[in-house]
Amino acid sequence: MTMIFGIPVQALLGQLLVGLINGSFYAMLSLGLAVIFGLLRVINFAHGAQYMLGAFVGYLLLTYLGIGYWPALILAPLIVGLFGIVVERLALSRLYDTDPLYGLLFTFGLALVLEGIFRYYYGVSGNPYAVPPLLAGGTNLGFMFLPNYRGWVVVASLIVCFGTWALIEKTRLGSYLRAATENPRLVQAFGVNVPLLLTLTYGLGSALAGLAGILAAPVYQVSPLMGSDLIIVVFAVVVIGGMGSILGAIVTGYMLGLAEGLTKVFYPEASNLVVFVIMAIVLLVRPAGLFGRDA
Amino acid sequence: MAGLSRRETSAGTPAWLEWTLVGLGIAALLVAPFLVYPIFLMKMLCFALLACAFNLLLGYTGLLSFGHATFFGGAAYFTAHAVKVWGWPPEAGILLGMAGGALLGLVMGFFAIRRQGIYFAMITLALSQMFFFFCVQAPFTEGEDGIQGVPRGMLFGVLDLNVSLNMYYFVLAVFLIGVFAIWRIVNSPFGMILRSIRENESRAISLGYSVANYKLGAFVMSAALAGLAGSLKAIVFQFATLTDVTWQMSGEVILMTLLGGIGTMVGPIVGASLVVGLENTLATSGFPVTIATGLIFMVCVLVFRRGIVGELYARLLKRQGKH
Numbered sequence: 001m002t003m004i005f006g007i008p009v010q011a012l013l014g015q016l017l018v019g020l021i022n023g024s025f026y027a028m029l030s031l032g033l034a035v036i037f038g039l040l041r042v043i044n045f046a047h048g049a050q051y052m053l054g055a056f057v058g059y060l061l062l063t064y065l066g067i068g069y070w071p072a073l074i075l076a077p078l079i080v081g082l083f084g085i086v087v088e089r090l091a092l093s094r095l096y097d098t099d100p101l102y103g104l105l106f107t108f109g110l111a112l113v114l115e116g117i118f119r120y121y122y123g124v125s126g127n128p129y130a131v132p133p134l135l136a137g138g139t140n141l142g143f144m145f146l147p148n149y150r151g152w153v154v155v156a157s158l159i160v161c162f163g164t165w166a167l168i169e170k171t172r173l174g175s176y177l178r179a180a181t182e183n184p185r186l187v188q189a190f191g192v193n194v195p196l197l198l199t200l201t202y203g204l205g206s207a208l209a210g211l212a213g214i215l216a217a218p219v220y221q222v223s224p225l226m227g228s229d230l231i232i233v234v235f236a237v238v239v240i241g242g243m244g245s246i247l248g249a250i251v252t253g254y255m256l257g258l259a260e261g262l263t264k265v266f267y268p269e270a271s272n273l274v275v276f277v278i279m280a281i282v283l284l285v286r287p288a289g290l291f292g293r294d295a
Numbered sequence: 296m297a298g299l300s301r302r303e304t305s306a307g308t309p310a311w312l313e314w315t316l317v318g319l320g321i322a323a324l325l326v327a328p329f330l331v332y333p334i335f336l337m338k339m340l341c342f343a344l345l346a347c348a349f350n351l352l353l354g355y356t357g358l359l360s361f362g363h364a365t366f367f368g369g370a371a372y373f374t375a376h377a378v379k380v381w382g383w384p385p386e387a388g389i390l391l392g393m394a395g396g397a398l399l400g401l402v403m404g405f406f407a408i409r410r411q412g413i414y415f416a417m418i419t420l421a422l423s424q425m426f427f428f429f430c431v432q433a434p435f436t437e438g439e440d441g442i443q444g445v446p447r448g449m450l451f452g453v454l455d456l457n458v459s460l461n462m463y464y465f466v467l468a469v470f471l472i473g474v475f476a477i478w479r480i481v482n483s484p485f486g487m488i489l490r491s492i493r494e495n496e497s498r499a500i501s502l503g504y505s506v507a508n509y510k511l512g513a514f515v516m517s518a519a520l521a522g523l524a525g526s527l528k529a530i531v532f533q534f535a536t537l538t539d540v541t542w543q544m545s546g547e548v549i550l551m552t553l554l555g556g557i558g559t560m561v562g563p564i565v566g567a568s569l570v571v572g573l574e575n576t577l578a579t580s581g582f583p584v585t586i587a588t589g590l591i592f593m594v595c596v597l598v599f600r601r602g603i604v605g606e607l608y609a610r611l612l613k614r615q616g617k618h
Contacts, residue, residue, distance in 0.1 A: 043416075043417065091593070094597060100412060101413065102596050105595075109588075109591070109593040112546070114589075116584075119585070235417040236417075239417050272428040272432075276425035279422075280422070287409040
């Protein structure tokens with residue numbers, strides 16, 4: 001058996017794969033947070049709850065309506081996105097001219113309510129969600145065994161991340177969005193409907209969380225608590241990357257997933273802590289974050 | 296941060312009225328254990344002290360910490376360990392817990408004050424989650440079980456804290472000292488500088504104040520007082536568990552302060568009493584507590600950001616303005 005630093009290659013690659021999967025979710029979620037924060041100046045604490053919601057929508061569609069994975073892959077983000085739009089219209093839009101911390105507190109309350117509702121009806125134990133038949137099984141790559149679904153998650157998250165990046169950096173709608181981030185009043189004066197843009201942005205961010213949720217459903221258990229623990233790690237990711245750049249959020253997400261995987265190989269006790277330790281180091285060396293613009 | 300903080304509105308209420316109310320409050324707390332279940336009152340006082348300590352940071356310095364559970368729960372662990380395993384007397388255990396809380400505050404504050412606003416909140420949350428994972432793994436916290444069966448012991452070697460009333464009056468005394476300390480801090484020259492940082496940080500810097508040091512100082516004081524509350528709770532309930540170091544606990548403290556009134560002296564006490572009371576009621580009804588707290592959060596933020604006491608003060612001021 002081949003060894004690297006006294007660790008069997010298989011174990012190393014296996015953990016790196018797990019890290020890459022986790023990193024995919026960090027990247028998708030921190031991307032959504034960055035998109036929302038960029039325009040709305042709101043830290044969406046409910047992002048983890050919306051991710052959980054996405055997974056549960058998939059699970060409920062399958063259990064009660066018999067709608068399978070592939071339609072759910074479209075429906076779940078759509079439903080979560082619509083939910084986000086309603087939340088933005090009814091509540092968040094009333095908070096834009098207050099301190100940004102109120103947006104954080106409101107979405108924190110929303111997260112508690114969502115989590116509480118699902119916990120009340122479904123308990124804390126996870127519900128399994130089967131891998132779609134098309135992606136069942138695995139592929140032998142010669143040096144390791146890759147479950148097909150996990151490979152799909154990595155590919156899908158890359159598509160989602162770079163699709164969103166292209167939407168924001170390369171399209172007309174994206175250019176409005178970026179302009180509104182810089183100076184919302186001026187953009188409004190040019191005749192762009194900024195309030196609508198804000199609503200759509202929150203909807204898009206929520207939909208991204210929902211999509212991450214349905215992607216995660218077959219990998220992790222569908223549980224009411226799946227989002228809240230993840231979101232805190234994603235906050236640390238966002239602090240490390242800085243929310244100034246979309247690409248920065250994506251890259252940081254994948255990097256930290258891999259760092260976590262590596263730690264699991266070499267020093268498993270610290271694998272929960274490594275993201276936070278990296279955050280502390282980044283704060284010491286580069287307080288604005290790796291890709292941050294605003295200190 | 297100006298939008299978050301409210302100017303100290305109590306300046307408009309007549310001094311005699313305030314002192315009468317404070318006197319009445321203390322008198323009520325003195326007779327309360329004969330009317331209400333003392334354990335419930337002690338729980339309320341511990342959380343009220345915690346919320347006041349938190350408010351020192353949010354209300355008077357404008358820093359939203361999402362990590363106060365670390366100081367509260369961490370201090371509870373230190374005290375419980377010192378009293379149970381090392382056999383320390385309760386007063387020494389509480390002092391140790393408070394010192395531990397201050398130390399944790401120094402470390403967390405050192406990192407967190409490097410960023411402002413929303414980032415500050417996220418950093419404190421992340422670091423406090425890190426402490427939570429540490430507590431899950433560290434041997435001295437006894438994992439999922441927590442430290443159980445902590446002896447209450449003899450206070451100063453003479454007062455038996457196993458007697459419920461003795462315990463209650465000790466908690467009340469510590470609570471009053473803690474709140475008095477916060478009141479003194481807030482109204483000292485140091486507190487004035489904290490408020491100027493809250494109102495306009497850049498101006499405070501340009502006036503020559505080393506804002507970072509003041510923020511760190513406020514953070515450590517707040518952490519020490521939150522630790523005092525946690526230590527007290529460990530002695531009262533005779534255990535320290537993971538619940539007290541979770542992010543949900545940090546959120547609960549924020550809720551108490553927000554509900555009562557950010558930046559008022561009495562607000563956090565009112566808020567803490569209401570939240571603890573509500574939880575006690577809900578515990579028997581079967582309605583999930585998280586849904587209730589989440590809803591109160593949303594309603595507070597949307598409808599009355601000044602909180603109950605802040606809203607009352609504002610009404611009172613308005614009425615005075617009319618005459």
